[in-house]
Amino acid sequence: MRVTCYKWAHQAGVFTGTDTRAKRAQFKALRAAGVPRGKAAKQVGVDQRSAQDWDKDIKQFTGGRIYPDGRIIRYRQSAILKTVRNPRQTYTRGTPFDVERLETPIDSRFLSLIEREKIHDLARSGQSMRSIGVVLGRSPSTISRELARNATNTLGYLPYTAHRMAAARRPRPRVRKLEGDSGLRAYVQTKLEQRWSPEQISHRLVKDFPEDRRLRVCTETIYQSIYVQGRGGLKREIATLMRRGRGVRKPRRDPAQRTKRFVDEMVSIADRPPEADDRAIPGHWEGDLIIGTKSRSAIATLVERSSRFVTLVHLDADHTAETVRDGLVKTVSELPQALRRSLTWDQGAEMSGHVSFRTATNMDVYFCDPGSPWQRGSNENTNGLLRQYFPKGTDLSRHDREELEVVAAELNARPRKTLNWETPAERLRALLEPQ
Incomplete structure (x- = not known):
């Protein structure tokens, strides 16, 4: 019944609270004498929340508050009648207004609302900008810019108004680098259509246009133009031409480990000559197979360690040891003698004819340790690139020899x-030229 009476009184505009004008005047006198807020509130007999409002010259009325800058905040009608309510949650024109969030500093670089209130009080008391800066630990120029930028024409500098003006000025929207029609966007899109990676494009721009600083774009900008919705500038279908063919980013995962398959006698990679390890002399190759759907088809891949030059070996019907050996012998025999030094393979059964291969080509064959594909890192990386052209789960036998030569030529023309x-073709040409 008591709550109903209060409700009727509030609706009629009848004041039902306690007159605090005398306590407020006493509190102001204590604060002017230098008494801390907590002690002054305790002496007057008010709670900390009221003492904080009095310090900030906030006036309360039935159903709301009036701030010094003229803002009026009205509480929800339902919140007034509740016996327990959140004192920090208020409402302006029906919209939630979180005072605590407003007062939380964003970053030490930006002036906070508390600092703006101090600037207002100190400037009002006649303090100079330099003395205000000393109190806040800020540069005098920061105080000068704050008072010049965020003051109103009629009422001067008001802290809450200044805080809103600064927050509205903070965003700096701009046109993204790959939006709109430009030579840079055309270059990036052309290279992506040629299956270049964003990193290759970013660094190749420096080599192709060393004098034009406008033709620069970082790798992340290209990725965001492809993957992040609303930050585009490139055709959406470009994502299907990316190496993994994904339309969105995916977290990295540990690569699958190859199982042990080779059991014949072999020469270990530990016995490979040092000249093959330091990649200084061309002619040392790494090889492997990429397998098609249901393991019914395959393509043999060869990568030269010094230049990363790629050669693809067409396998007609299957990938047995005899077929792989014959295909490798035919391909290697077409290479110059200076490029026939050694071949490193994993322990796959398809290389069980390595002795006859060595006899036919005069190339030594070395085998990696079990489960150690990283020992043929160049070839593993190249096989990942080739999956962009020959996806997993597809029939590789439908690709003829001429198509494999086109793919190899395209890979050898990509900057690495x-x-x-430089491209593999450029590096191999430089290595073979007489010094």
């Missing part, structure tokens, strides 16, 4: 990070 953004 490990070659300081």
